[in-house]
Amino acid sequence: MNPALTKIGAQMSNLTGVRAIMKDIIETLKAGAGRQFINLSAGNPLILPEVEQLWRDCTAELLASSEYGEVVCRYGSSQGYGPFIEAIANDYNRRYGLNLTERNILITPGSQTLYFYAANAFGGHTTSGELKQIVLPLSPDYTGYGGVSLVPEALVAYKPSLDIDAPAHRFKYRPDFSQVSITEQTGCVLFSRPCNPTGNVLTDEEVKKIADLAAVYNVPVLVDSAYAPPFPALNFTDMNLIFQENIIHCTSLSKAGLPGERIGIAIGDEKLVESLEFFQANASLHSSRYGQAIAARAINSGALTQISEQVIRPFYQNKFAVLENTLEAAMPKDLPWFLHRGEGAIFAWLWLQDLPTTDWEFYQELKQVGVIVVPGSTFFPGLEEEWSHKHQCLRISLTGSDEEIVTGMQRLAKVAEQVYQSSVVRA
Numbered sequence: 289m290n291p292a293l294t295k296i297g298a299q300m301s302n303l304t305g306v307r308a309i310m311k312d313i314i315e316t317l318k319a320g321a322g323r324q325f326i327n328l329s330a331g332n333p334l335i336l337p338e339v340e341q342l343w344r345d346c347t348a349e350l351l352a353s354s355e356y357g358e359v360v361c362r363y364g365s366s367q368g369y370g371p372f373i374e375a376i377a378n379d380y381n382r383r384y385g386l387n388l389t390e391r392n393i394l395i396t397p398g399s400q401t402l403y404f405y406a407a408n409a410f411g412g413h414t415t416s417g418e419l420k421q422i423v424l425p426l427s428p429d430y431t432g433y434g435g436v437s438l439v440p441e442a443l444v445a446y447k448p449s450l451d452i453d454a455p456a457h458r459f460k461y462r463p464d465f466s467q468v469s470i471t472e473q474t475g476c477v478l479f480s481r482p483c484n485p486t487g488n489v490l491t492d493e494e495v496k497k498i499a500d501l502a503a504v505y506n507v508p509v510l511v512d513s514a515y516a517p518p519f520p521a522l523n524f525t526d527m528n529l530i531f532q533e534n535i536i537h538c539t540s541l542s543k544a545g546l547p548g549e550r551i552g553i554a555i556g557d558e559k560l561v562e563s564l565e566f567f568q569a570n571a572s573l574h575s576s577r578y579g580q581a582i583a584a585r586a587i588n589s590g591a592l593t594q595i596s597e598q599v600i601r602p603f604y605q606n607k608f609a610v611l612e613n614t615l616e617a618a619m620p621k622d623l624p625w626f627l628h629r630g631e632g633a634i635f636a637w638l639w640l641q642d643l644p645t646t647d648w649e650f651y652q653e654l655k656q657v658g659v660i661v662v663p664g665s666t667f668f669p670g671l672e673e674e675w676s677h678k679h680q681c682l683r684i685s686l687t688g689s690d691e692e693i694v695t696g697m698q699r700l701a702k703v704a705e706q707v708y709q710s711s712v713v714r715a
């Protein structure tokens with residue numbers, strides 16, 4: 289049966305951004321049955337033995353405790369599971385000198401849901417018909433932002449400026465404050481730090497500047513900290529978390545080993561948190577409590593931060609070093625390739641300047657040599673204007689084995705050489 293979908297129904301039934309590419313990747317893997325692909329496309333974190341053990345131990349403790357029935361056999365508050373909220377408040381207060389109470393914290397079923405609530409609570413049409421924008425101040429950014437607004441035209445992203453170190457073949461995006469517009473038409477601001485897909489970490493000053501621009505208009509700023517300290521601590525460069533009245537600090541336990549449990553955490557001003565809590569009460573009552581109950585244990589004992597800093601961070605930082613060293617050795621020096629500075633997250637972002645084909649065609653060429661990455665053009669949600677750079681980048685996941693990363697990057701270097709050469713021959 290073909291249901292008659294509403295405008296919103298049709299919109300929400302579309303696969304946006306990287307999910308559309310994932311369909312192509314799954315079909316490629318299925319069609320190439322028996323063929324070995326090096327799949328460097330995944331956003332799914334690897335299962336690290338120490339991390340899995342932590343969650344097993346916490347589960348065993350929960351099962352053995354009298355708390356178990358209360359956790360899984362009963363409904364709870366829309367705000368989240370009390371002992372987990374308390375664990376977060378105590379941990380952040382001690383670590384960052386804050387005065388959080390339980391009223392400053394909301395737990396959602398994954399942080400994606402949190403962005404959906406916020407995008408529609410603060411962005412879209414007001415009761416007087418005015419359109420409030422959801423501003424992404426630095427594009428490219430997380431592809432999942434592409435599907436969060438029920439009013440897609442509300443999403444507006446801004447081109448960054450590029451800090452290029454040509455001799456080193458490195459670059460870094462920075463917000464272009466001469467372009468970014470935050471006004472009374474802005475409903476909220478949203479960015480990831482560390483950033484998926486680029487591994488960029490906005491500096492403390494850049495975050496403060498964005499938040500100050502937004503504060504003038506009472507605009508909430510959601511800082512997506514899915515990769516930030518204290519867990520999963522996937523920052524490879526120093527960064528401070530910034531807390532101020534209009535910042536909603538958003539985090540997630542997905543990259544700390546619990547993506548299946550769907551735990552998103554919003555920390556911020558009581559009134560902001562409350563509006564998201566009511567949205568959640570209407571949409572889903574509350575988030576599942578089992579994951580929260582085991583996470584409370586891992587936070588209270590300090591084990592989660594310790595494993596994040598001592599296992600998760602070095603694991604991915606080392607993967608980035610393997611990728612970086614391989615590209616250094618394999619990429620022809622005279623090609624204009626630029627690797628984004630690896631400041632965090634679980635991805636590398638490669639810019640092939642003046643690429644004679646598109647990122648999509650390059651992705652197809654790479655598939656021919658058994659390597660799968662993600663074409664970069666899917667990571668510019670909200671940036672409507674044409675910009676050749678959008679078609680010159682690739683996201684490479686650090687979730688392969690060292691050998692896969694080395695072989696994958698060597699093959700990528702060969703493909704890049706051929707692609708640039710063929711354009712010279714054609715010219």
Ligand SMILES: Cc1ncc(COP(=O)(O)O)c(C=O)c1O
Pocket residue numbers: 331397398399400401430432480483484512514539540541542547550551552
């Ligand atoms: C930057 C960023 N934000 C949010 C999410 C969504 O995470 P979750 O809904 O699992 O918390 C992801 C997932 O990959 C991400 O990379």
